[in-house]
Amino acid sequence: MKILVGVKRVLDYNVKARVKADKSGIELANVKMAMNPFDEIAVEEALRIKEAGNAEEVIAVSIGPAKSEETIRTALAMGADRGILIQTDELLEPLAVAKLLKHIVEKEQPGLVVLGKQAIDDDCNQTGQMLSALTGMPQATFASKVELDGDSIKVTREVDSGLESIRVKSPAVITADLRLNEPRYAKLPNIMKAKKKPLEVIEVADTGVDVSSGLSVVEVNEPEQRQAGVIVGSVAELVDKLRNEAKVI
């Protein structure tokens, strides 16, 4: 079977987001960008499934500006076989992304779609669930363990009260949580090889998918800043402050 993985180009997780002066969004010019960390985990999982002999091909898909090609090349350097970029300079909502992924799913017929559970820029945590709903493929979100047994997949999920496991039938959508695996680093020879792997570029307009959205961003603001408090000299002073000043214990 084929595995489709989604990879999104986002602000590097080590870089602090700065709100633009005109409040229209986050400053993304001249800052370090990288693959969404959850998507790295998704790529790694797809590669492990392939390396275990349970898949023949891993296809990395990104939806975004031309520079998202770099993010696809990262996935190819990790070991994905080919890439697809659906190019747009618009910021798309998860619903539009899910519809575009559905378009690719219909074309490629993967047995499994693996996505990160959320992107660390918009923090939506929606795309995988939407793709599942739109395609009718079952969903296994927030995965911390994936076990394949033919076309039956047992997925352990991170939920608020611990772990739960469900079984889904392939084709299915899995979204990766933090503990699913530790992604590999791309080695230099593989980075060189990745440059020669096939990467198809499609314009959003050529997909025929309606990417309009009813949701608009009015403005983006800095959060309220917390003021740093005081450094106390001892445990006794701390307990005194909590009891008599903050009155929280």
Add this chain to the structure above:
Amino acid sequence: MSTLILAEHEAGELRPATLSVVAAAAAIGNDIAMLVAGSNCAGVGEKAAALPGVSKVLVADDAAYEHELAENLSALVVSVAGDYTHILFAATAAGKNVMPRVAALLDVSGISDITEVKSADTFIRPIYAGNAMATVKSDDAKKIITVRTTAFDAVSDTGGSAAVESVASAGANDGVEFVGAELSSSDRPELTSAGIVVSGGRGMQNGENFAMLDEIALKLNAAVGASRAAVDAGFVPNEYQVGQTGKVVAPDLYIAVGISGAIQHLAGMKDSKVIVAINKDEEAPIFQVADYGLVADLFDAVPELSKALDA
């Protein structure tokens, strides 16, 4: 205009998260209906009917809803979505699992994790791990929303007297089945609704040392949390994680022990009323958000704190 809330419940009780969602619905200002889906959940339906502001309760009693499978719940919500202008879910693992499906099936955008209601169509939500707050406006006929429960004070669980009616099951999806759960059994308060949270980070060095935090938590009737680093290192299970991708907490008192304060962790706790940081590194970023900082070796300070709490 009217709002539908998908209730969350376990062991016959509404989860506290749902009471906060009712508060968010009240801020929107519509009539409020609540959908209770579960297996043998009539008792929960009655509890939902007692919530102030809730005027109608819909009960869908079917084994298909026992394990909160998103496929089944989303089909049910869509089947009753009718004329509701707003459909609200808690931003819990269960709510996040279902909401986007409902939005996609209704072909509208989902609005994740709102922290403020500006008006019936305009909401504020954190982006970039809470380093920015986006004001978003929805022109969709239906607003499909998850609510950050720490941002809305839970309503009381008594005072209402809603009409209860049963609704038909939307059936079970045969592509997915529940296998089992390994749930933590703890007599400590639940992390996201506890008044006090004591969290440990990488500085705790191992899982055994979390016993020191358990001891303090017991004395303060607090929940115990952890940073991602402590969870990734295997010190404590995943459900302890506080942060951008874990749980968001906003207790009256948050005590961070051996936590450096990465932005991803701060995203999950910086709305706590009072923050205490205990860390031996005085440069640790956690001190920039702490009301009270103690620069000390936690292995000295924590036992001392435990003793001081007895006094």
